[in-house]
Amino acid sequence: MKSFSSRYIGLGLLFVLLAAFPLVAPLFGLDFYVGFVRRVLVVALAAASLNFILGFGGMVALGHAGFIGMGAYTVVALSDAGVMSAWVMWPLAMLIAGIVAALIGTVALRTRGVYFIMTTLAFAQMLYFVVVSLRRYGGDDGYTLMSRPTLLPGLDLGNESNFYWVVLVIVTLALWWLQRATQARFGHALMGIRDNETRMRALGYPVFRLQLAAFTIAGAIAGLAGALLAGGNGFVSPATMHWTQSATLLVMVVIGGLGRSWGGPVGAVVWLVLEEVLKQQTEHWHMPLGLLLIAVALWAPKGLAALYKRRLPLTPALSPEGRGSKA
Amino acid sequence: MSGILVLEQLLNGLGYGLMLFLLAAGLTLVFGIMDVLNLAHGSLFMSGAYVAAEAHTRTGSFTAAIVIAVAVTVVVALLLEVLLMRRLYTRDHLAQVLATFGVILVADDIVKMAWGPSPVMAATPAALSGPIELVEGLPYPAYRLVILAGGLLVALALYLLVNHTRIGMRVRAGASDRPMAELMGVRVGRIFNGVFLLGAALAALAGALMGPIVAVQVGMGEAILIPALVVLVIGGIGSVRGAFVAALLVGVVDTIGRAFVPMLLRATLPPATAADLGPLFAEVAMYALMVVVLIFRPSGLFSARA
Numbered sequence: 001m002k003s004f005s006s007r008y009i010g011l012g013l014l015f016v017l018l019a020a021f022p023l024v025a026p027l028f029g030l031d032f033y034v035g036f037v038r039r040v041l042v043v044a045l046a047a048a049s050l051n052f053i054l055g056f057g058g059m060v061a062l063g064h065a066g067f068i069g070m071g072a073y074t075v076v077a078l079s080d081a082g083v084m085s086a087w088v089m090w091p092l093a094m095l096i097a098g099i100v101a102a103l104i105g106t107v108a109l110r111t112r113g114v115y116f117i118m119t120t121l122a123f124a125q126m127l128y129f130v131v132v133s134l135r136r137y138g139g140d141d142g143y144t145l146m147s148r149p150t151l152l153p154g155l156d157l158g159n160e161s162n163f164y165w166v167v168l169v170i171v172t173l174a175l176w177w178l179q180r181a182t183q184a185r186f187g188h189a190l191m192g193i194r195d196n197e198t199r200m201r202a203l204g205y206p207v208f209r210l211q212l213a214a215f216t217i218a219g220a221i222a223g224l225a226g227a228l229l230a231g232g233n234g235f236v237s238p239a240t241m242h243w244t245q246s247a248t249l250l251v252m253v254v255i256g257g258l259g260r261s262w263g264g265p266v267g268a269v270v271w272l273v274l275e276e277v278l279k280q281q282t283e284h285w286h287m288p289l290g291l292l293l294i295a296v297a298l299w300a301p302k303g304l305a306a307l308y309k310r311r312l313p314l315t316p317a318l319s320p321e322g323r324g325s326k327a
Numbered sequence: 328m329s330g331i332l333v334l335e336q337l338l339n340g341l342g343y344g345l346m347l348f349l350l351a352a353g354l355t356l357v358f359g360i361m362d363v364l365n366l367a368h369g370s371l372f373m374s375g376a377y378v379a380a381e382a383h384t385r386t387g388s389f390t391a392a393i394v395i396a397v398a399v400t401v402v403v404a405l406l407l408e409v410l411l412m413r414r415l416y417t418r419d420h421l422a423q424v425l426a427t428f429g430v431i432l433v434a435d436d437i438v439k440m441a442w443g444p445s446p447v448m449a450a451t452p453a454a455l456s457g458p459i460e461l462v463e464g465l466p467y468p469a470y471r472l473v474i475l476a477g478g479l480l481v482a483l484a485l486y487l488l489v490n491h492t493r494i495g496m497r498v499r500a501g502a503s504d505r506p507m508a509e510l511m512g513v514r515v516g517r518i519f520n521g522v523f524l525l526g527a528a529l530a531a532l533a534g535a536l537m538g539p540i541v542a543v544q545v546g547m548g549e550a551i552l553i554p555a556l557v558v559l560v561i562g563g564i565g566s567v568r569g570a571f572v573a574a575l576l577v578g579v580v581d582t583i584g585r586a587f588v589p590m591l592l593r594a595t596l597p598p599a600t601a602a603d604l605g606p607l608f609a610e611v612a613m614y615a616l617m618v619v620v621l622i623f624r625p626s627g628l629f630s631a632r633a
Contacts, residue, residue, distance in 0.1 A: 060421060060424075110625055111621055111625045111626075112625070114364060114420060114564065115560055115621060115625060115626060115627070117420070118556055119621055121556075122557070122618055123614070125553065125610075125611075125614050126614050126615070129606075129607055129610035129611050130611075132606070133604065134603075135603055243553065244549065247428055250421075250424065250425075251425055251428060254421055254422075254425050255425075258421070284436045284439065284440060286433070286435055287433050287437070289429075289432055290428075290431070290432030290433035290434075290436070291429065291433060292429070293429030293432065294425075294426045294429040297415070297418070297423075297425040297426035297429065298411075298414055298426065301418065301422050
C-alpha cells in the first residue's frame with residue numbers, strides 16, 4: 001500500500017502537468033485543447049460538488065445544472081451592469097447560487113427518495129424557464145459577454161493561458177477544500193446520515209440542518225463553476241441549465257464513483273473526453289455513450305474510481321479495511 | 328373573456344391531461360410494483376409517434392397506423408425488458424436512472440439514423456381534419472375530440488381493469504406491499520412483465536395520437552417525460568387513480584398557465600412586463616403545482632404506499 005506522502009507527490013505531479021499544459025500544448029499543435037482542458041476542470045469541480053451531496057450525503061439531486069446556471073447568470077447580470085471585477089463576480093455568483101440552493105433545499109429536503117429527485121428537478125426547471133423569460137439577458141438565444149472578467153491589474157484574463165491558470169488554481173483550491181470538508185466531522189456526520197438517518201437523529205445530530213448546509217455548499221460551488229464557465233466561454237445560454245445537463249452531471253458522478261473523493265473529477269474527465277473523441281469519429285456519438293452508461297450501471301455500479309480504490313483505500317470512513325491504516 | 332373560449336381551452340387541457348395519463352399510468356405502475364424508475368418511458372412514446380407517422384403514410388389508414396405503432400412498441404418494450412430492465416430490479420434508483428438515461432441516448436440516435444434529425448410530418452387523418460360545432464359558436468377540431476374520447480375510453484378501461492378485476496387486485500397488491508403480496512401467492516414478477524408491456528402500449532398509443540398535434544422529432548420523449556413524472560409524483564407513486572386525477576389537474580393547470588394567466592397579465596400589467604412574464608407562468612405553472620402539493624403531502628395525493 002502506498003504511503004500518505006506518495007499520494008501527495010502524485011497529486012503534486014498532476015498539478016504540475018496540468019499547469020504546464022498551456023506551455024507545452026502549442027509545441028504539439030494542441031492549442032485548441034487548452035480551452036477544452038479548462039472546461040473539463042470546471043465541470044470536474046461541478047461534478048465534485050454534486051458528489052458531495054449525492055455520494056457523501058445520499059441526496060439524489062437532479063437539479064444541479066440550475067445552480068451552475070445561477071452562477072453563470074450572476075456573471076451575465078453583473079457584466080450587463082458593467083461590473084467586470086472577478087472579485088465581485090465570483091463570490092457573488094457563489095453567494096446567489098448558495099442562497100437559491102438554501103431556499104430550494106428547505107423545501108426539497110422535506111421529501112425523500114424519488115419525491116426528492118423530482119422536487120429538485122422541478123425547481124431547476126423553474127429556474128430554467130425564469131432565465132428563458134429574461135429577454136434582457138437574451139432569453140432563449142443566450143447572452144454574449146463583452147469581455148473576460150478582470151482579476152488583478154496587469155493580468156490579462158483575455159489571454160487563454162492566463163485564464164486557464166486562474167481556473168486551475170481556483171478549481172484545485174475548491175477541490176482541496178471539498179476533500180477536507182468530507183474528512184472533517186461535518187463530512188462524517190453527513191455520511192452517517194446517508195447510511196442511517198434515524199440513528200443519527202437519535203444521536204442528537206441536527207439532520208435537517210446538516211443536509212441543508214451540505215446542499216447549500218454544493219449549490220454555491222456549482223455556482224462558482226457556472227461563473228468560471230461563463231467567463232471562459234464568453235457566452236451563457238439557458239441550455240446550460242437544461243435538465244439533461246443535471247442528468248449528465250449525475251451520470252458523471254456515478255461513472256466516476258459515488259462518495260469517492262475522486263469520483264466527480266474522474267467521471268467528468270472520462271465523460272467529456274469520450275464525448276469529444278466520439279464527436280470527431282461519428283455523427284451518432286450519443287449511442288456509444290448510452291451503451292457505456294448501461295454497461296456501467298450493470299457491471300460497475302460503484303463507478304470507475306472504485307475499481308482503483310479496491311487496492312488503495314483513501315478515506316477510512318468509506319472502507320472498513322482502510323480504517324486505522326492511515327495514521 | 329367569453330365562456331366559449333374558456334370551454335375550448337378547458338377541452339384542450341383535458342386532452343393534454345388524458346395523454347399525460349396514458350404515459351403516467353404505465354410509469355406509476357412499473358414504479359409502484361417493481362420500484363423501477365424508467366426514464367426511457369418517453370422513448371416508448373417517441374417510438375409510438377414515429378412508427379405511427381410512418382405507418383400512416385405507407386398504409387393510408389390511421390387505425391392501422393395506431394395498431395402497428397402499438398404492436399411495434401410492445402415488441403421493443405419486450406426486448407428492453409428482457410435485455411435490460413430485468414437486471415435493474417434489484418438495483419438502486421440511481422443505477423436505474425443511469426441505465427435508462429443511457430437507453431434514451433441510444434433510442435434518440437437510432438431514431439435519428441432511421442428518420443434523420445429533422446421532424447417528421449404526422450398527418451391528421453383526412454376524415455377528422457375538419458372542425459365539429461360542439462355548441463353554438465364553438466367549432467372544435469374533430470381530431471382533438473377523438474383524442475379526448477380515446478383517452479377517456481382507455482382511462483376508463485384501465486380503471487376497471489385495475490380496480491374491478493382479479494388481475495387488477497394483484498397489481499394493486501404488488502404495488503402497495505410487494506413482499507406481502509408475494510407471500511399471499513401473487514407472482515409479482517410475472518404481473519410486472521404484463522404491466523410493463525401494458526405501460527409501453529399506452530405510451531405508444533399516446534405517441535401515435537399526439538403525433539399529428541405535436542412535432543414528431545428526436546427528443547420528444549424527453550420533453551413529455553418530465554410532465555409525466557410530475558403527474559406520477561403529484562398523484563402518488565403506484566396509484567392509477569392518483570395518476571388520473573393528477574394528469575387532469577396538470578393538464579388543466581398547464582392550460583390555465585398558458586392561456587389565461589398571460590391574458591390576465593396583459594390586462595393588468597404594462598405590455599412589456601406582461602410579454603416577459605406570460606410565457607414564464609405558462610411553463611412554470613405545472614412545477615409550482617407539484618411543489619405546492621408536495622409541501623402539504625410529501626408523498627403525493629394518493630400514494631399507494633402511504
